Amino acid sequence: MWEVLDLELFASGLRLSTPLILAALGGLFSERAGVVNIALDGIMIFGAFTGAVVAYETANPWYGLLAAMLLGGLVAHIHGIASIRYQADQVVSGTAINLLAIGVPAVLSNALYNSTTVTPNIQLMLPIIHLPVISEIPILATLLGKYSILVFFAFSMVPVTWFVIFKTSFGLRLRAVGENPEAAETAGINVYLMRYYAVWISGLLAGLGGAFLSIAHGSSFVNNISAGRGFIALAALIFGRYTPKLTLVGCMMFGIADAFQIRIQGVIPIPGQFIQMFPYVLTMIVLAGLIGRAQVPAADGIPYAQAK
């Protein structure tokens, strides 16, 4: 069985970390601003569906990518209206989005393609980038040689997120409304608007994460395409203590675990169904190992009533 523990496992793990990274960074923005985003999974599904449909209809994956992002932002906005403007219970509102993500794509896909579970294969997938020099060097070629452009984008978003959150005044204000909205408002920060910005960004990123599944990693939307990845991304975020760097570590751990379960199937005499449980069990173990260490933003999940 040890033959699966090779460089290809790592490469495949990086690929499978990509949707997790995008969704988890999205969650990071939202939760840092004080809005729990349990809707990440649903937004990913919406993104995956929109991406696949638009990429198929226009025969251009870039339009699919753009549409997935925008729709992700729009769906997140619904969560935003409910949880910011109307101070809804954020977990309940997010769950509503997740429930809609089960029904809406099925209804639309049925209307468009006469199938509630799968959309047609797209003609063109997002391009694979072959790094010029590196893809000539033997070991590095397997490790870093060729990935979808979204993989590079996701990994580069990690330092970008770190910079935006911790080194810009926008990030400072965003964290302020997530830690102490009263004080932030006193300091002249528009709490609602900052929270909306954060939720929108989370929607754009999670929508991209979904699009990765349907137009970069796969080539169509299938039922239950996220397979709970939005929730695993949240677990990675909690594991990462709401910091980009550690969240990346969490996402890569889950991504490699996912790659491992795919590659080990059929290699060892354990039924596939048990191997498939591995990432989920790992998620629960990781969450359980965090007793007292998770540093949740102080106002995370608490609705805030702005003065005016």
Added chain:
Amino acid sequence: MFSKKFEIFLLPVISVFAAMLVGAILIFSVGENPLVVYWIFFKNSLFSLNGIGYTLFYATPLIFTGLSVAFGFRCGLFNIGAEGQLYIAAMAVTLVAIWLDGWSAWFIIPVCMIVSFIAGGIWGGIPGLLKARFGGHEVINTIMMNMIAWSLVNYLVVGPFHREGTQILETDFIPEAARIPRIHELIPIIPKTLPLNMGFVVALLACLVTYLILWKTRWGYEIRAVGISNSVSKYAGINVNKNIVMAMFIAGGFAGLVGISEVMGYRYTFHDSFSSGVGFIGIAVALLGRNHPVGVILAALLFGALIRGSLFLDLNFDNLSKDLVMVLQGVIVLFVATDKLFKKLLSYVGIRGKEA
């Protein structure tokens, strides 16, 4: 101006109508006439004895899962794991019933009922334990437990317990002695084809028990106190962690009772992916029913009618499928969560006093 009590009924009703309005927009956008669609929905679910019977039949598992989610909410816990809990319990009931073949019904039926509760309870109790012991997020953990449950029961029904000689993913049938009566065996005027069974009565009893536990016992008081405030409860000397684990166990147990109506009363076998989201609709049922047993029954009847009606969508409309119910329930949950919006609307039109 209406009293607070009236508002408790009014707001959910408004939420449902608003959701049906949103549903109408979706129906219209896929090229069908919303009025015709809703007419088909309710004609087939409410306007005949058969239709009403089916509505009650589809409402039965929803009462169980609605109670499950509501019980969790009362303790401040969000159980999104009813789907996994009911699968595990249904499988456990099936296997135990087959294993007990040869015993009398007086023994086998009560044992199977208890097994369904305990199996679901264990599946719900694990996230409860992780929450109490390690602070693990019960929403994420119950979702993970759903994923694990799907894999586990799929393995069992594909592999070791698959019924020989069939392509259908089902186990062997449970013995006659483990089957509970259909309602038409007790009341002759009910059509013989109707699968409504004694599970419905068990569901109503479960509601009564929930009411008694939560509002008439000291323990129920503790659970509700923990649901309102962890820290205050702790200060009052309540063992918060114990209550979290127990509440999740009971919540899982209620979801597990679906095994009674589904396996012992209807299919007599474990059928792979039989539930199609009953555990998730339970969330909408609980929220719409304001986490009260009576509300859960009413909301379950509404969704039972919707599920029954939705089965006629595939037959009558090219562009619509039964998934419309999942959309409607998602919108309903969203609107129940944003009841501030409707309170505002009510005070605009003068029905409601200004918010203090």
